[in-house]
Amino acid sequence: MPGWVSMIDCWQKRAGSARNNAMNLPPSNCAGSDVLRTRVAVIGNGPAGIAAACVLAQAGVDTLLIGQSPGNSLKAGESLPGAALRLLRRLGINTIQTLLTPDAVLGCTANASAWGEENWTRQEAIFNPEGGGWHLLRHHFDAMLLEHARAQGVQILTGACRILAPHGCGHRLQVATIRNHTDADITLQADFLIDATGRKAWLARRLGGPPVKLSRQLAVVGWMNGLTHDQDNSTRLKSVADGWWYSARLPQGLRVAAFHGLPRAVVALSRYPEAFRAACNASGVLPFSLPEKQCPLKLRTCDASVTISSQLGGENWLAVGDAALSFDPLSSQGIYFALYSGIRGAEAALDCLHSSALAADALTRYRSMVLQVFESNQRTRRLFYTRELRYRDHAYWQAQRQ
Known part of the structure; x- marks a missing residue:
């Protein structure tokens, strides 16, 4: 983390000049009244895509954010480190309470782990x-991030990209949307594309090739109703013979637990909630045992491997977030x-x-940043x-x- 912090300090100093330059961007030379036009299309409306779209909108750049509705389903990836607050401030979010209501967030009080031995160690958040x-x-x-982006002036299109083709000085996309309860396709032309589609890497696969997978690991994640006496707000990690377990207490009386292992072991647990509950208890990741009634409300299997894009960017495009680099969940840096x-x-x-x-140097610097983060993370992972x-x-x- 300290290396990342120093890099953040550097680019925060450059941010002002970058925004000033952007306000005087040259106009697009592409024309065409039969298509929807935008300077930048960000494909994918998770945190990476939203962050990119907000920065562009702050700079006065016509930006379109494309993605599916977030929905109300439980989703993995619930840990936000304290250092992320400086990033949220860059987007105009001064506190976590500015973004989230009290019933949607819990403070993490410590990191507790039993890794390499049965004894537990704690790193208290206060330090x-x-x-x-x-x-x-x-x-x-x-x-809530998506609503913040909308308030920042980001144009949002709910839909899924289906077709990509080069066109003149930029790119042309066909986006499947729903209008008036019927399917509709929109043709979109953009000068620059940002791939924020997560591990799918929809754009990077088409323009740069498939990502490189550097580890073999899946995770099965289970959400369950918490016990009335469960007041443990720490992040908990425990290694076992066939992988490792993670658990955290969540808002609204929920608890999440996840097992990370090789595909065969993960798939076996993902099929049977009772088997998942029993394995969680046997692991000792929790300071209590889950009774039979505490079987998961939902189980989800997901890729937990380390992957990196074979080409992080190119002519008029680049990848961010998991589309560029996806971490082992052990890092908690997603x-x-x-x-x-x-x-x-x-x-x-x-x-x-x-x-x-400026384009070649800008892309080179961006690639170097991602590779530096990747190499640092791999050293820590090993x-x-x-x-x-x-x-x-x-x-x-x-x-x-x-």
Whole structure:
């Protein structure tokens, strides 16, 4: 984290000049009245896409944010570190309470782990200068971020991109939407595209190739009603022979637990809520046992591998968030990097739009930033996985150390 903090300080100093340059962007040379026109289309409306769109809108750039409705379903990725507050401030959000209602966020009081040994250790949030961070209802967080983007002047289009084609000096997209309860296709022309479609990497796959997968890991995530005596607001991690467990108390009386392992072990737990509950109890990740009535309300299996885009950007496009680099969930940096890369990606896009002479250097700097974050994260990841020696001969731990 300290390395990221120093990088943030540097780009915050450059942000003012980047915005001033953007206000004098040259007009687009592309024409066409039969299509919807925008300077920048951001594909994907999660935190990375929203962050990018907000920065562009603040700079006065015509920006369209494309994505599906966040919905009301429970969603994985609920940990927001305290250091993310400086990123939210860059977007015009001064406090977490500005964005979320009290019933949608809980403060994280400590990180508790039993990793490499059975004894538990705690890192209290009070000793972290940035604070302990928060546990969120992720779908609510995403929805509130989207509303903030709308208030910032970002144009929002609910739909899914279907077709991509080069067109003149930019790109042309076909977007499937629903209008008046019927399907409708919109043709969109943009000078610059930002891929914020998560691990799907819809745009980066088409313009740069498939991402590189560097680990083999899945996760099964379960949400359950909390127990009345459950007041543990720490983030909890515990290593076991075939993987590791995570758990956190969530707002509105919920608790989340997740098992990370090789595909076969994860799939076996994902099919049967009772098996998931029993395995969670056997792991010892919680300071109490879940009774039979506490089977998960919902189980979801998701990719938990480390992946990086084979090409982080190119002519008039770049990737942010998970579309650029997706972490092992052990890092708890998913939302943080989404916001960070969205901001940095938008600033690179501003340089590209301002002058073609600046484009190559802007993309090079952006790629270097992502690679630096990737390399730092990989070093930390290797350190953690090699610390667990009790299970070093087990298939999961051997796979993570490769």
